[in-house]
Amino acid sequence: MLHLPDHGVFGNGHxxxxxxxxxxxxVPVLKWLIENTEAAN
Incomplete structure (x- = not known):
C-alpha cells in the first residue's frame, strides 16, 4: 500500500x-515500482 499523502500528494480518490x-x-507510484521490481545488477 502506498499512502500518497506521505509523498506530498493530496486530495485523490480511487x-x-x-x-x-x-x-x-x-511519480511515487513509478518510483515504488522501479525500486521493487527491477532486477539487481
Whole structure:
C-alpha cells in the first residue's frame, strides 16, 4: 500500500488516473515500482 499523502500528494480518490493531479500522483507510484521490481545488477 502506498499512502500518497506521505509523498506530498493530496486530495485523490480511487480513480487515480482521472484526478487533476494524476501526473503528481504517478511519480511515487513509478518510483515504488522501479525500486521493487527491477532486477539487481
Amino acid at each position: 480513480g487515480l488516473i482521472y484526478e487533476k493531479n494524476s501526473d503528481d500522483a504517478l
